[in-house]
Amino acid sequence: xxxxxxxxxxxxxxxxxxxxxxxxxxxxxxxxxxxxxxxxxxxxxxxxxxxxxxxxxxxxxxxxxxxxxxxxxxxxxxxxxxxxxxxxxxxxxxxxxxxxxxxxxxxxxxxxxxxxxxxxxxxxxxxxxxxxxxxxxxxxxxxxxxxxxxxxxxxxxxxxxxxxxxxxxxxxxxxxxxxxxxxxxxxxxxxxxxxxxxxxxxxxxxxxxxxxxxxxxxxxxxxxxxxxxxxxxxxxxxxxxxxxxxxxxxxxxxxxxxxx
Amino acid sequence: xxxxxxxxxxxxxxxxxxxxxxxxxxxxxxxxxxxxxxxxxxxxxxxxxxxxxxxxxxxxxxxxxxxxxxxxxxxxxxxxxxxxxxxxxxxxxxxxxxxxxxxxxxxxxxxxxxxxxxxxxxxxxxxxxxxxxxxxxxxxxxxxxxxxxxxxxxxxxxxxxxxxxxxxxxxxxxxxxxxxxxxxxxxxxxxxxxxxxxxxxxxxxxxxxxxxxxxxxxxxxxxxxxxxxxxxxxxxxxxxxxxxxxxxxxxxxxxxxxxxxxxxxxxxxxxxxxxxxxxxxxxx
Amino acid sequence: xxxxxxxxxxxxxxxxxxxxxxxxxxxxxxxxxxxxxxxxxxxxxxxxxxxxxxxxxxxxxxxxxxxxxxxxxxxxxxxxxxxxxxxxxxxxxxxxxxxxxxxxxxxxxxxxxxxxxxxxxxxxxxxxxxxxxxxxxxxxxxxxxxxxxxxxxxxxxxxxxxxxxxxxxxxxxxxxxxxxxxxxxxxxxxxxxxxxxxxxxxxxxxxxxxxxxxxxxxxxxxxxxxxxxxxxxxxxxxxxxxxxxxxxxxxxxxxxxxxxxxxxxxxxxxxxxxxxxx
Numbered sequence: 157x158x159x160x161x162x163x164x165x166x167x168x169x170x171x172x173x174x175x176x177x178x179x180x181x182x183x184x185x186x187x188x189x190x191x192x193x194x195x196x197x198x199x200x201x202x203x204x205x206x207x208x209x210x211x212x213x214x215x216x217x218x219x220x221x222x223x224x225x226x227x228x229x230x231x232x233x234x235x236x237x238x239x240x241x242x243x244x245x246x247x248x249x250x251x252x253x254x255x256x257x258x259x260x261x262x263x264x265x266x267x268x269x270x271x272x273x274x275x276x277x278x279x280x281x282x283x284x285x286x287x288x289x290x291x292x293x294x295x296x297x298x299x300x301x302x303x304x305x306x307x308x309x310x311x312x313x314x315x316x317x318x319x320x321x322x323x324x325x326x327x328x329x330x331x332x333x334x335x336x337x338x339x340x341x342x343x344x345x346x347x348x349x350x351x352x353x354x355x356x357x358x359x360x361x362x363x364x365x366x367x368x369x370x371x372x373x374x375x376x377x378x379x380x381x382x383x384x385x386x387x388x389x390x391x392x393x394x395x396x397x398x399x400x401x402x403x404x405x406x407x408x409x410x411x412x413x414x415x416x
Numbered sequence: 417x418x419x420x421x422x423x424x425x426x427x428x429x430x431x432x433x434x435x436x437x438x439x440x441x442x443x444x445x446x447x448x449x450x451x452x453x454x455x456x457x458x459x460x461x462x463x464x465x466x467x468x469x470x471x472x473x474x475x476x477x478x479x480x481x482x483x484x485x486x487x488x489x490x491x492x493x494x495x496x497x498x499x500x501x502x503x504x505x506x507x508x509x510x511x512x513x514x515x516x517x518x519x520x521x522x523x524x525x526x527x528x529x530x531x532x533x534x535x536x537x538x539x540x541x542x543x544x545x546x547x548x549x550x551x552x553x554x555x556x557x558x559x560x561x562x563x564x565x566x567x568x569x570x571x572x573x574x575x576x577x578x579x580x581x582x583x584x585x586x587x588x589x590x591x592x593x594x595x596x597x598x599x600x601x602x603x604x605x606x607x608x609x610x611x612x613x614x615x616x617x618x619x620x621x622x623x624x625x626x627x628x629x630x631x632x633x634x635x636x637x638x639x640x641x642x643x644x645x646x647x648x649x650x651x652x653x654x655x656x657x658x659x660x661x662x663x664x665x666x667x668x669x670x671x672x673x674x675x676x677x678x679x680x681x682x683x684x685x686x687x688x689x690x691x692x693x694x695x696x697x698x699x700x
Numbered sequence: 701x702x703x704x705x706x707x708x709x710x711x712x713x714x715x716x717x718x719x720x721x722x723x724x725x726x727x728x729x730x731x732x733x734x735x736x737x738x739x740x741x742x743x744x745x746x747x748x749x750x751x752x753x754x755x756x757x758x759x760x761x762x763x764x765x766x767x768x769x770x771x772x773x774x775x776x777x778x779x780x781x782x783x784x785x786x787x788x789x790x791x792x793x794x795x796x797x798x799x800x801x802x803x804x805x806x807x808x809x810x811x812x813x814x815x816x817x818x819x820x821x822x823x824x825x826x827x828x829x830x831x832x833x834x835x836x837x838x839x840x841x842x843x844x845x846x847x848x849x850x851x852x853x854x855x856x857x858x859x860x861x862x863x864x865x866x867x868x869x870x871x872x873x874x875x876x877x878x879x880x881x882x883x884x885x886x887x888x889x890x891x892x893x894x895x896x897x898x899x900x901x902x903x904x905x906x907x908x909x910x911x912x913x914x915x916x917x918x919x920x921x922x923x924x925x926x927x928x929x930x931x932x933x934x935x936x937x938x939x940x941x942x943x944x945x946x947x948x949x950x951x952x953x954x955x956x957x958x959x960x961x962x963x964x965x966x967x968x969x970x971x972x973x974x975x976x977x978x
Contacts, residue, residue, distance in 0.1 A: 216871065218867065218870065218871055221866075221867070221870065223794050246873055246874070246875050247873070249870065249871055249872065249873040250872075250873035253871060253872065253873075254871040256864070256867065256868065256871070258864065260862075260864040260865065260867075260868050262865055262868060262869070262883060263865075263887060272869070272872055272874075272882070273872035273873055273874075276872070276873060276874050276875075276878050276882075322868075325868075325872065326872070329872060329873060421875075421877070422875050422876055422877060425792075425876075425877045426792055428784075429784050429785075429787055429788035429792055430788055430792070430793075430798075432780070432781055432784030432785055432788065433784065433785040433788035433789065433802050434802070435781045435784075435785060435847065436781075436785060436802060436805045436806040436809055436847055436848060436851060437801060437802055437804075437805030437806075438805075439805075439809055439844040439847060440805045440808050440809045440812075441805075442820070442824065443809075443812065443816065443817070443820045443844070446820055446823050446824050446828075447816065447819060447820060447823075450819075450823055498719070499719050499722065499723060500723075502715065502716045502719035502720070503716070503719050503720040503723050505716055506713075506716035506717055506719065506720040507720060510713055510716060510717065511720075519720065519724060521967050522724055522727055522728075523723065523724070523727070524963065524967065525727065525731075525960065525963055525964075526723070526727045528898075528901050528902075528905070528959045528960070528962075528963040529727075529730065529731070529905070529956065529959065530904070530905025530906070530907065530932050530955055530956075530959060531905070531907065531908075532905070532907050532932050532935055532936045532939070532952075532955075533730065533734060533905075533935075533952055533955065533956060534730070535936075535939075536734075536935070536939045536948065536952060537730050537733065537734075539939065540733075540939075540945075541733065566723075566726055569723055573723075596705075597705045597706065597708070597709045598709060599705070599708055599709035599712040599713070600705055600708070600709070602712070603712075620811070623811050623813075624813075626813070627811075627812070627813020627814070627815065627816070628813070629813065629814060629815040629907075629908040630907045630908050630936055633940070634936075634939065634940060654813060654815045654908075657815055657819065658815055658818070658908055658911075658912075661818075661819070661822070661912055662912075672819075673819060673823070676815070676816055676819045679813065679815070679816065680812070680816055683811060683812060683813060683816075684808065684811075686811075687807070687808055687811035688808075690811075691804070691807055
């Protein structure tokens with residue numbers, strides 16, 4: 157089933173057409189068709205094992221790292237099929253970047269974490285990097301807390317700070333799409349609020365796809381919400397519609413907490 | 417662009433990765449090429465089972481050395497096997513963590529002492545003791561077995577410890593919960609589960625004992641005759657090669673390479689068996 | 701009559717404990733004996749002057765140089781090959797027939813006795829390649845010998861690096877090689893260095909493989925194509941031919957101290973490495 161675009165946007169950023177995903181003989185996603193718009197936050201909700209994370213990892217081809225992965229259907233980024241054999245997944249991941257569920261700061265300094273992506277291809281000038289670090293950390297609402305200790309190990313940061321560092325690290329790549337996989341699952345309410353605040357601010361410049369276990373969070377910050385169940389897309393619509401007048405009874409059961 | 421350089425990296429690394437197997441093949445090829453034709457010429461049964469080794473008279477029978485290697489290796493296992501396995505059990509099951517932190521590195525250091533130093537200890541300390549208190553020339557099967565037994569301890573111990581450590585704790589807990597003492601648990605459950613790993617440790621120790629050269633040359637006495645008792649002097653296959661390689665030429669040198677072929681094949685068989693038995697364990 | 705379980709437990713504990721402490725005591729005795737007899741011989745002159753009269757008098761300087769050069773040559777060859785192999789096995793392939801064959805090769809190589817390496821080095825490097833008894837022949841032979849150790853330890857170190865680090869690196873647009881170079885290898889470094897140092901210790905102590913490939917000349921080498929005598933070969937010759945028991949103990953003490961130091965460093969590094977990822 158297809159989803160109607162949110163009001164005011166025209167061309168979708170990512171079009172998913174009849175996507176099927178298999179790991180070995182197990183099918184994880186069945187026939188997903190969905191458009192993701194520019195300048196929106198799309199939240200993906202659903203019970204554990206519904207294929208949310210698999211779907212997210214399909215969008216920047218991280219599933220390729222798993223030997224048994226296989227997909228059918230199309231994922232079009234700006235009209236180009238990212239699963240076309242000639243498509244370079246490395247270049248893709250710079251445009252479509254991911255923040256993981258657990259904050260994983262690489263064991264290096266805060267500064268080096270942020271510039272890790274940008275310095276992979278060639279070495280930009282130091283001044284430019286400094287500027288990039290400041291900009292990214294500010295956008296992730298972390299700058300004030302770490303500006304005096306950029307050269308210390310990122311592993312010394314708290315969990316919430318590390319997750320914002322992961323966000324800053326992604327922003328430093330200046331991607332077009334940001335994927336977030338339950339970014340607040342291990343965080344306290346204050347850190348969660350800071351991440352949410354950052355995401356809402358970032359919406360102006362990026363396309364954001366957020367997998368979350370927290371329906372309240374989805375309701376708070378997303379424009380549209382997609383509900384996944386057992387590898388299928390049940391329903392996708394505006395946040396208000398999904399949480400107040402869901403069309404499908406399964407969605408209704410889930411958002412009212414009757415199962416999952 | 418990046419995909420292309422990735423492909424280059426892949427092939428370079430694959431080429432490098434063949435180095436270990438390449439080395440093995442190269443060694444096998446050259447040892448066999450130098451020694452195998454000689455065995456065929458001389459006749460395998462004559463070469464292996466004739467007791468006369470007189471290179472000057474063109475008599476090349478390695479039977480005394482074969483027997484010597486078997487005696488010494490068996491002796492080393494009698495000394496090092498039980499000690500090593502016992503030590504491993506004690507360290508894994510009965511040693512408090514703090515003490516383990518001291519003992520384990522000490523045992524790993526044992527593995528690092530050069531074999532010539534062990535050999536020298538045999539000559540300087542052990543052989544005189546045997547000569548004085550037990551009899552015989554001192555440099556003997558007994559001395560070689562004791563020294564080799566100590567030398568294989570680290571191998572036997574560390575691999576046995578790995579095997580014991582990899583027994584799932586639930587086995588132990590299950591047994592202890594049924595009211596068994598630690599030792600009963602150890603004896604009935606853990607040792608059985610770790611059996612193939614312990615076997616592998618002993619076989620690998622055996623491989624090390626057969627292959628050891630310098631220490632054995634120093635303590636075994638090196639007489640080319642079949643020993644009658646553990647107090648007799650004895651020469652092993654490895655010692656035979658190392659002692660005469662320095663001056664051997666022509667057929668004599670070929671005979672030494674042929675000795676190397678026998679040694680190589682025995683070791684490969686032992687190691688394959690040990691690897692197979694470790695793999696069996698992993699499968700379970 | 702059945703032995704009561706408690707008694708059996710106590711007996712087992714005492715017997716096993718005795719076996720363990722016997723082992724430790726033997727080690728301490730060996731090291732202690734060599735050091736007590738050897739250290740009084742040591743002096744600046746002993747270490748840094750040339751031997752005289754076949755080693756009966758004088759120092760051990762050329763053999764000290766040999767014991768530095770030979771392992772150095774070995775590591776120059778074995779380290780890149782070993783690390784490359786380990787990276788290939790862990791990061792670049794899935795388990796297959798090829799990886800099984802490579803691992804089998806490395807395991808077999810690890811089990812081959814040093815005298816066989818000596819024979820091979822003699823026939824291949826010294827004779828067929830006409831390099832003669834020299835540092836390079838000996839170093840290359842040693843390199844083949846320590847290669848499996850380096851592969852094994854590097855593999856283990858690489859596997860200890862959390863998978864999440866790689867995932868993050870890939871998700872930020874790094875290629876596989878970039879990920880290996882910037883994230884995997886730096887984090888595996890202490891473990892890799894441990895393996896290298898262990899190999900160093902093994903090459904310093906090796907005798908059988910060296911004596912037939914590097915020779916036993918007591919002169920100071922002037923190039924990699926000169927024959928050289930290492931400390932362990934020197935010690936073997938002094939002890940076996942009964943040239944000088946005093947100098948033999950002195951050389952043995954240097955040898956043991958060097959190996960103890962090297963293994964101590966590697967043990968400490970390993971400890972640091974384990975702490976980091978636990």
